[in-house]
Amino acid sequence: MSFHLIIGDKLYSSWSLRAALGLELTGAPYTEQIIKLNQPDTHARLLEHAPTGKVPLLKCEHGTIADSMAISEYLAERFPEAQLWPQDVAARAQARSACAQMHSGFFALRGNMPFDLSRDEALTPMPAEVQADIDRIVALWAECCAAAKESGPFLFGKASLADAFFAPVAVRLRTYRVALPAEAQAYIETIYQWPAFKAWQREGLQELVE
Incomplete structure (x- = not known):
């Protein structure tokens, strides 16, 4: 293999x-x-x-x-x-739904907030359509947590493909200094403390000096 x-x-x-x-x-x-x-x-x-x-x-x-x-x-x-997807049928369905929404939507957020691990500056002014995307993402994260059958800090308790799909969104929200509810901020911190993400972040920032 x-x-x-x-x-x-x-x-x-x-x-x-x-x-x-x-x-x-x-x-x-x-x-x-x-x-x-x-x-x-x-x-x-x-x-x-x-x-x-x-x-x-x-x-x-x-x-x-x-x-x-x-x-x-x-x-x-x-x-x-x-177990890359949640084991519970209902939770797995919601995880796939969330990933599909991320995969095919949120164009205003993507277009106005390009992914850049090194950024540390707010987007001003914030376009209404971008704020609408952000509000929907925060709600979607809450829906995922509500559907979770396992405990833990990730969207469905333990780390899954849902977190792999939303990690870049977490980066955008932090690097553009977006004000968020406490629960969403806590989830972003979970992503930033995820060892797999931390390794990627470290290597990405190293590209700046290579």
Whole structure:
């Protein structure tokens, strides 16, 4: 069993972070390859690996898997013992629903608050459509916690794919200094104390000096 993860800059690639955290949850060893984004040869280099021309990409014995959602579902199937999704049927359904909403929505937040681990400045003025996205995310996190059947500081008690998908959102909310309810702030702190995320953050910030 061999896994090779192709990602963008750790400093800027939120989609890559999702896939990497999912892999970390499995406990399986893997290698990684960083292809710097927004370079003249970025698209050509990515096309060498898959026709999507995007990251993340997971190379494994079953071929090259594109897209963080597909990678996550593949890993959940390959490593059932890792329990990447909540075990309770209702909680698992809500976890998948939350990830799908993140995967296909919140365009105002993404467009106005680009992912950047090194940022530390508020977005002013805050567009109404971005605030609406933030309010919905806070409500969605509360819905996840309400559906959880296990205790713990993550969305469904213990760390799951839901947290892998929302870790980049937590980064955006902290690095843009967004004022949030105490429960949401506590969840962001949980993400920032997650060892898998801390390792990614450390390596991402190191890219600034390389």
